[in-house]
Amino acid sequence: MTRQSWQILRVMALAWLVAGLPADAAGFSTTPSDFQQFQAKIIDHQSRLNPKFKKVPRKQTLYVIVHTSELGLSATLRVVARGKRLKSGRSTPGGHANYVIARDGTTYRMVNKRFRADHAGLSMWNGRQDISSVSIGIELVGYHNAPLTDAQYRSVGLLIKILQKVYGLSDPAVLTHSQVAFGRPNPWFSKDHRGRKRCAKNFDRDRAGLGPTVDQDPDVRAGRLLPDPYLADLFYAPGPAVAARVAATGPVPGLISKERTAWAIAGEEYDCSTTVYVLPNGRRLAGDQIADAMGWHLLPVNTRVLLNQEERHAENPAPENPIKRITDRMTAWSHAGPAYKFDSTIYFLPFGAVQPGSRIFDWDDLPLNTRLIVGYQGPFVITGNKTAYRIAGQKYKARTTVYYLPPGQVKTGAEISNFGRLPKGTQLYLPIDSLPPG
Numbered sequence: 001m002t003r004q005s006w007q008i009l010r011v012m013a014l015a016w017l018v019a020g021l022p023a024d025a026a027g028f029s030t031t032p033s034d035f036q037q038f039q040a041k042i043i044d045h046q047s048r049l050n051p052k053f054k055k056v057p058r059k060q061t062l063y064v065i066v067h068t069s070e071l072g073l074s075a076t077l078r079v080v081a082r083g084k085r086l087k088s089g090r091s092t093p094g095g096h097a098n099y100v101i102a103r104d105g106t107t108y109r110m111v112n113k114r115f116r117a118d119h120a121g122l123s124m125w126n127g128r129q130d131i132s133s134v135s136i137g138i139e140l141v142g143y144h145n146a147p148l149t150d151a152q153y154r155s156v157g158l159l160i161k162i163l164q165k166v167y168g169l170s171d172p173a174v175l176t177h178s179q180v181a182f183g184r185p186n187p188w189f190s191k192d193h194r195g196r197k198r199c200a201k202n203f204d205r206d207r208a209g210l211g212p213t214v215d216q217d218p219d220v221r222a223g224r225l226l227p228d229p230y231l232a233d234l235f236y237a238p239g240p241a242v243a244a245r246v247a248a249t250g251p252v253p254g255l256i257s258k259e260r261t262a263w264a265i266a267g268e269e270y271d272c273s274t275t276v277y278v279l280p281n282g283r284r285l286a287g288d289q290i291a292d293a294m295g296w297h298l299l300p301v302n303t304r305v306l307l308n309q310e311e312r313h314a315e316n317p318a319p320e321n322p323i324k325r326i327t328d329r330m331t332a333w334s335h336a337g338p339a340y341k342f343d344s345t346i347y348f349l350p351f352g353a354v355q356p357g358s359r360i361f362d363w364d365d366l367p368l369n370t371r372l373i374v375g376y377q378g379p380f381v382i383t384g385n386k387t388a389y390r391i392a393g394q395k396y397k398a399r400t401t402v403y404y405l406p407p408g409q410v411k412t413g414a415e416i417s418n419f420g421r422l423p424k425g426t427q428l429y430l431p432i433d434s435l436p437p438g
């Protein structure tokens, strides 16, 4: 065949693909060239797959499953391609999604859509288990209790429309991982039940150009699974769509309340060593320590739950350095949880700017090596007659007192040797639970 006839075939194939795609897919106007551009820009990451991953063609494709990765971009790409560490200490062989969509909308192909990606784990829909074997998995970089971006909705909307066309899938065939995952009995459920995952529960179908999901959970209706009350209300109760309900979820997400158990917040990660519980008195316990230390039903209200914490937080550890750092593994969210955008979370940007969380809008571009402190008041500016001691009292040398020294240093009181030589404009920050300076 000549090059020219190839060219004609290609154009015809694209025209076929795009014909029948609604013009307003993804809630905004899309043209055939949008689909072409989107497809041309997908970054192929299949060469990064763990060589231990076995490529098995799927026999059937019944669903598209949307996930939130609960990690930053580079950690998501690494874990999806290379695998993750399990509680047992063993590792998985990777291949945990067919696609990853970054917060700027960049889309990565991780496992060719023909092959089974290992993304849904213990799962059931309409009586059928092992949903990974009959679905395509899409990971959105982000968290189930923080907003996804417009760019992500645009990309995922286009990608889903393309997959629907290729596999003949209706809108109700697009589901979130939280809808299809199920769990074995645990301290909160006596039988197999929904709610093992909170994954992508914040996915706003409207913004992805999708119609509503099904009216009822088919496996709960058939008595195969117990419902998860929180998710059942979110997905199937009549009334406003998911997005509006997520926004109205009363208490701060990530804080334990009477209605929101550890399970409701962390799902199956509730007892992992990487899930950290910060009790209202400041005590930190890892998920795998709670059962022995106090029992799940005694976790106090307002305990903060942090997911995907990197290091093990032993009980009574050496006092922790309050100055955290944003890295490609640790985002603002993984350090601060829902407090990431509070006034009391202070960010020290690498170029010298200082901003409270409430004043930062471009979370996706927060530079690496930005430092932050969580639960602080300030700044108290040090001057000739307002010394560190006048502001902080005995605590001026404490490890919990934080100083910003222009043009860009951040140190604790314990790290400063000469308080007589602080640069002009030095700022002091105190934990909010310490006495207000008088």
Ligand SMILES: [Zn+2]
Pocket: 066, 067, 068, 119, 177, 178, 197, 199
């Ligand atoms: Zn998931």
